[in-house]
Amino acid sequence: MTTITGKKREKIDRLAELAARDDERGVSLWQEAFRRLRRNPAAIVGAVILGLFLLIAIVGPFLVPHPADAQLWKGEIRDNIGYFPGPRAENWFGVDHIGRDEFSRMIVGARQTLLVGVVSTLIGLAVGSLIGGVAGACAGLGGRWGRAVDNVLMRFVDMLLAMPSLLLAISVAALLGAGLSTVMIAVGVVSVPVFARLLRGSMISQANSDYVLAATSLGVKKPKIALTHVVPNSLAPVIVQATLTLATAIIEAAALSFLGLGNNDASIPEWGVMLADAQRYLDAAPRLAILPALAIIVTALGFTLLGEAMREALDPKLRK
Amino acid sequence: MTDSEILVEVRDLKVHFPIKRGVFLDRVVGHVKAVDGVDLRIPRGRTYGLVGESGCGKSTLGRALLQLTPPTGGEVRFDGVELTRLPAGKLRTMRRRMQMIFQDPMSSLDPRQNVESILTEGLQTHGIGADRDDRRRxxxxxxDAVGLPRWALSRYPHEFSGGQRQRIGIARALVLGPELIVADEPVSALDVSIQAQVVNLLDKLQDDLGLTYLVIAHDLAVVKHISDVVGVMYLGALVEEASSDRLYSEPLHPYTRALMSAVPVPDPDVEDRRERILLAGDLPSPANPPSGCRFHTRCPWAQPSRCKDERPALREIGGSRVACHYAERIASGELRPHGVSAQVVRPAGEGEAPTAVSAPTEPGSYV
Amino acid sequence: MALLEVDDLSVTFARRGQRTVRAVDGVSFSVDAGQVVGLVGESGCGKSVTSLAIMGLLPKQPGLRVGGKAVFDGTDLLQLDDRSRRDIRGRDVAMIFQDPLSSLNPVIPIGLQVTEVLARHRGMKGEAAQKEAAELLDRVGIPDPRRRLKEYPHQLSGGMRQRALIAMAVACRPRLLIADEPTTALDVTIQAQILELLKELVRDSGTALVMITHDLGVVAGMCDTINVLYAGRVVEKARRRPLFREPRHPYTVGLLGSVPRLDAGRGERLVPIPGSVRDVLAWPDGCAFAPRCARRIDECVGEPPELSLTHDGRGYRCVNPAPVPGTVPPAGTAAPGATAATVAPAEAAEPGATPAPAGIAEPGATAAPAAGGVAGPVPAPREEEKP
Known part of the structure; x- marks a missing residue:
């Protein structure tokens, strides 16, 4: 009998709980998205890969067993019969075509690859967001003159978009000469239209939403509406795209390096350049191509997994 | 009525949206006449209800009244000030006195702002409150006035139920201490049991604060419940305006009659007994409205003579204002309804211009 | 045996890492030919899930569980394999959805979509199918049907689209029609047209109709029997008149009190239900409505209330139901015996009305209680409607 009433008390307490909600702080959309992200296994796998990659890129060069540019085992190489020493205790991944330690080069190359990916994405993100943000704000809130500004900016972006990305990169490289910065600029420029269009489109749809109208009816000035309401609500797709672009930027940078437009300073290893160098010895020592290729693929996969997971986490349709 | 009792006066208000075609150079190929010559007066402290079906221009009228959609022509006088020609800065200052409540409480609240920041925004804009503490007060x-607990302040819109969100929307309008509130479909996105809460809240706020309302809704029962005077819109124009009781007991315009008879009443006895006036066909496109009386294509009382050629003006008949040539003869039963064959209506250009759609919008494709 | 017998239908969604959601929890009702049964409730009450479960249209996903029975003409729809279910769907059972635009294929002309149904279930082809399709469109009130057949959904207005959808639904003269909020997306004058059309269909072809809606007004004008749903369970079921005259469950009372009525005078305050649909108690812990209920007593919490059935299918799931209006003795003037006598004729009058055709008013039915109520005082006048 007592247990029954006790249970009932418990239930009534629960009822009271329902009536008066607890007094904790609210959870913003970003926090909620982050919670969802943490629950997604793909996000965790992606984050682990990227964490490793970052760690290697940052501390790796200080810990490598051999200098990356020293041709310590040049004497052992039999170029004419295609013999390079394979993996062994001293050289875990073997020796490359001019007698350098492949393992050390891979580790040091991670930093270069990360640099190319991040810098070129940042270039694209910064320039693209600027153009897209201005165009979006003008188109969404600027009235007639705003639409004119938007028209001019977007036609420029369309021109960029119309050019094949590799061709664009090659012409940039031709203009600036081969080199790491060329690759970064080229890859960055290619992603400009993507970011610009994305942010603009997202901003225009936000500018037509009711809460912007509500802010207007409060009497808030348009530039302030653009900055406090429209931009923050339009960022989510851009962030997702940036994560995904990091993956493609690394691959594209590798492709440009592979074509010989990349880093021509042999002393600084980079995965794309290593892949390009290895092609001549593909039949003799395929590992020289497979290892950097694999590294590129795994890193790109990490970014893609994280990006897709972020897309899911930030998607309003999955909210609730 | 003296002028000081009238808070809002709308004269011959027109909002036409251009229909544009073409890629580079926008070519105007026509106009959607969302609002086409509306006159109305809202007395201070009263509620004016605006009803009509989707696409009749009622939401556009509400927005044009607040200058959120620039009117094409006509005048809007708010407390004696002509709003349509007011410079932008002055208009912004005026906005403190006239606020809006939206249909969809989710999309009208910025999902990234917490309640405190939503409510502070207006105060900051108008410099109300000496400091942070004063604003908090x-x-x-x-x-308290809208019935939300204090812990709501740190919460975000998505953490509330629909009814509570609508209360946040009302609080946002109320915090500035406005005189006029335009409520665009304030309850239609809410569940039945919640609608009554919000309707009662609006009633109570009016009693306590002496607010003036313009309530726009498609639900005749809600509008009738809340309003002193109801205006019925059809294709961008008022067809009838009367006190809410009179509108129900003595609808004069054929469209009002049809509308009244179509609203379901939650009472089987009433439902079984009442006579339905079923209108044929759909609302004609506002881009290409019928000539003469705009209702003549669907009107069961339409006469071959004047209805097709002459657009009826609003005229006073026993306390109501009606835009019908034959209102008296229909009321006396002299004219009998006849069958009307439905005409095909294209949905192209249906509804209002894309910038002024009153349907709830998803807040962006992402968060 | 009724045409459709839904017995103890339950639908649960189990998601990894989240609490199992019981969207529908032991819902039972039956529909006879020519009868209109209403499922009424607010968002999240499980009314749409019920219909989708009966039709086997719930998206297949892990964790979804459908229990109970839905016997249509002797076969349990829930036990059918996909193939035979597809055969029954469209031919014997059809469904109308809320949003006509998304229920029609946007890239296929209306005519083809209608003839497709005819070809699939009635084996009609070519000119015969065309002719039949045009006749169907004509029957649902679409002007100039021959030309409409060649048009695409976006070329029709909302009301016409819903008509086209109804035409497709009735193409094979189904014996059961499930309409899920068929008029919610439409304007009132168009809603009136569509409701009239549905009434005609039921009257003329004897189709059974399950009407799912949140609008009590729609229900009042159409349904013979009404099930009020809350949080996945039926909280009250009754025939139309008793439900509106003498709502017993506090939720039904609350719903009726919160709807502004067109025929009410100005200035009458509404009586809302406090809280929101989110404030529910899980059924096993007691009555889900208890947190919002004005008549809550201690017995409401602890165990779920049973659906207490009276005669004539009337039932409510409440331990402290609202009193029948007119039976509460005003300060002890009426003896308890007299009170019981008043209730009886009021409800006994209903079976007399049962054989009446669906949706037709029976003038005698309203007068009956007064005539039969000689034993006790005449039931208090209900809210008198104005003409």
Whole structure:
């Protein structure tokens, strides 16, 4: 009998709980998205890969067993019969075509690859967001003159978009000469239209939403509406795209390096350049191509997994 | 009525949206006449209800009244000030006195702002409140007035139920201490049991604060319940305006009659007994409205003579204003309804211009 | 045996890492030919899930569980394999959805979509199918049907689209029609047209109709029997008149009190239900409505209330139901015996009305209680409607 009433008390307490909600702080959309992200296994796998990659890129060069540019085992190489020493205790991944330690080069190359990916994405993100943000704000809130500004900016972006990305990169490289910065600029420029269009489109749809109208009816000035309401609500797709672009930027940078437009300073290893160098010895020592290729693929996969997971986490349709 | 009793006066208000075609150079190929010559007066402290079906221009009228959609022509006088020609800066200052409540409480609240920041925004814009504490006090009082707990302040819109969100929307309008509130479909996105809460809240706020309302809704029962005077819109124009009781007991315009008879009443006895006036066909496109009386294509009382050629003006008949040539003869039963064959209506250009759609919008494709 | 017998239908969604959601929890009702049964409730009450479960249209996903029975003409729809279910769907059972635009294929002309149904279930082809399709469109009130057949959904207005959808639904003269909020997306004058059309269909072809809606007004004008749903369970079921005259469950009372009525005078305050649909108690812990209920007593919490059935299918799931209006003795003037006598004729009058055709008013039915109520005082006048 007592247990029954006790249970009932418990239930009534629960009822009271329902009536008066607890007094904790609210959870913003970003926090909620982050919670969802943490629950997604793909996000965790992606984050682990990227964490490793970052760690290697940052501390790796200080810990490598051999200098990356020293041709310590040049004497052992039999170029004419295609013999390079394979993996062994001293050289875990073997020796490359001019007698350098492949393992050390891979580790040091991670930093270069990360640099190319991040810098070129940042270039694209910064320039693209600027153009897209201005165009979006003008188109969404600027009235007639705003639409004119938007028209001019977007036609420029369309021109960029119309050019094949590799061709664009090659012409940039031709203009600036081969080199790491060329690759970064080229890859960055290619992603400009993507970011610009994305942010603009997202901003225009936000500018037509009711809460912007509500802010207007409060009497808030348009530039302030653009900055406090429209931009923050339009960022989510851009962030997702940036994560995904990091993956493609690394691959594209590798492709440009592979074509010989990349880093021509042999002393600084980079995965794309290593892949390009290895092609001549593909039949003799395929590992020289497979290892950097694999590294590129795994890193790109990490970014893609994280990006897709972020897309899911930030998607309003999955909210609730 | 003296002028000081009238808070809002709308004269011959027109909102036409151009229909544009073409890629580079926008070519105007026509106009959607969302609002086409509306006159109305809202007395201070009263509620004016605006009803009509989707696409009749009622939401556009509400927005044009607040200058959120620029009117094409006509005048809007708010407390004696002509709003349509007011410079932008002055208009912004005026906005403190006239606020809006939206249909969809989710999309009308910025999902990234917490309640405190939503409510502070207006206060900051208009420099209300001396400092942070003073603003907090004002906000706290407003929360009490709309029946939200204090812990709501740190929460975000998505953490509330629909009814509570609508209360946040009302609080946002109320915090500035406005005189006029335009409520665009304030309850239609809410569940039945919640609608009554919000309707009662609006009633109570009016009693306490002496607010003037313009309530726009498609639900005749809600509008009738809340309003002193109801205006019925059809294709961008008022067809009838009467006190809410009179509108129900003596509808004069054929469209009002049809509308009244179509609203379901939750009472089987009433439902079984009442006579339905079923209108044929759909609302004609506002881009290409019928000539003469705009209702003549669907009107069961339409006469071959004047209805097709002459657009009826609003005229006073026993306390109501009606735009019908034959209102008296229909009321006396002299004219009998006849069958009307439905005409095909294209949905192209249906509804209002894309910038002024009153349907709830998803807040962006992402968060 | 009724045409459709839904017995103890339950639908649960189990998601990894989240609490199992019981969207529908032991819902039972039956529909006879020519009868209109209403499922009424607010968002999240499980009314749409019920219909989708009966039709086997719930998206297949892990964790979804459908229990109970839905016997249509002797076969349990829930036990059918996909193939035979597809055969029954469209031919014997059809469904109308809320949003006509998304229920029609946007890239296929209306005519083809209608003839497709005819070809699939009635084996009609070519000119015969065309002719039949045009006749169907004509029957649902679409002007100039021959030309409409060649048009695409976006070329029709909302009301016409819904008509086209109804035409497709009735193409094979189904014996059961499930309409899920068929008029919610439409304007009132168009809603009136569509409701009239549905009434005609039921009257003329004897189709059974399950009407799912949140609008009590729609229900009042159409349904013979009404099930009020809350949080996945039926909280009250009754025939139309008793439900509106003498709502017993506090939720039904609350719903009726919160709807502004067109025929009410100005200035009458509404009586809302406090809280929101989110404030529910899980059924096993007691009555889900208890947190919002004005008549809550201690017995409401602890165990779920049973659906207490009276005669004539009337039932409510409440331990402290609202009193029948007119039976509460005003300060002890009426003896308890007299009170019981008043209730009886009021409800006994209903079976007399049962054989009447669906949706037709029976003038005698309203007068009956007064005539039969000689034993006790005449039931208090209900809210008198104005003409």
């Amino acid at each position: 004002i906000i706290g009082e407003t929360l």
